[in-house]
Amino acid sequence: MSNKTVIIVHxxxxxxxxxxxxxxNGSLSMGMEVSLYFTFWGLERLKKGxxxxxxxSKMNFLGLGKWMVKSRxxxxxxxxxxxxxxxxxxxxxKIIACEMTMEIMGIKQEQLRTEWxxxxxxxxxxVHEAKDAEITLFI
Amino acid sequence: MTKIxxxxxxxxxxxxxxxxxxxxxxxxxxxxxxxxxxxxxxKKEIPMACESMGLEIIGIDEExxxxxxxxxx
Numbered sequence: 001m002s003n004k005t006v007i008i009v010h011x012x013x014x015x016x017x018x019x020x021x022x023x024x025n026g027s028l029s030m031g032m033e034v035s036l037y038f039t040f041w042g043l044e045r046l047k048k049g050x051x052x053x054x055x056x057s058k059m060n061f062l063g064l065g066k067w068m069v070k071s072r073x074x075x076x077x078x079x080x081x082x083x084x085x086x087x088x089x090x091x092x093x094k095i096i097a098c099e100m101t102m103e104i105m106g107i108k109q110e111q112l113r114t115e116w117x118x119x120x121x122x123x124x125x126x127v128h129e130a131k132d133a134e135i136t137l138f139i
Numbered sequence: 140m141t142k143i144x145x146x147x148x149x150x151x152x153x154x155x156x157x158x159x160x161x162x163x164x165x166x167x168x169x170x171x172x173x174x175x176x177x178x179x180x181x182k183k184e185i186p187m188a189c190e191s192m193g194l195e196i197i198g199i200d201e202e203x204x205x206x207x208x209x210x211x212x
Contacts, residue, residue, distance in 0.1 A: 031188065
């Protein structure tokens with residue numbers, strides 16, 4: 001079955017990570033396969049304690065904007081990123097960490113949430129994953 | 140045949156859809172999964188997901204803001 005979604009998670013911004021994980025979990029829920037390829041600022045979010053650390057892409061105002069939007073999200077009962085990630089793994093989602101980003105940013109495997117990561121790869125891994133995917137996005 | 144109840148009342152996107160999928164994965168063929176919720180878009184999207192997975196919807200009930208979808212695994 002080539003019924004698959006592949007997303008490059010390039011941004012480390014919180015709102016964009018929400019978009020990526022909502023689309024990913026939605027795809028899994030529709031019975032599709034999903035791979036998330038974490039690279040550049042996105043990979044920072046896979047660091048231990050880093051998942052919720054991203055700023056907002058707009059109106060962050062040194063964290064004040066993020067705090068305001070987060071309190072509204074809590075009111076609207078939006079699930080935390082940690083739950084979305086747990087659901088993603090439970091539904092069989094795959095995570096690939098970009099090796100080149102690790103090298104450039106000096107990120108060691110032991111700094112990452114390795115329990116989430118299925119594979120460490122480069123561009124070939126992404127192309128291999130995406131060439132038969134019906135949905136592929138760069139976020 | 141077992142009946143599996145999933146309560147997503149008060150939850151928003153994408154939780155009802157995800158919880159429904161989690162329950163369907165745990166269910167065995169012949170089981171009935173009953174999802175209750177209040178999120179309006181999920182009332183349309185859960186049947187869409189079931190259709191793309193080839194699962195049968197036994198019934199959809201609605202009362203005020205609350206809906207109940209019965210799915211045959």
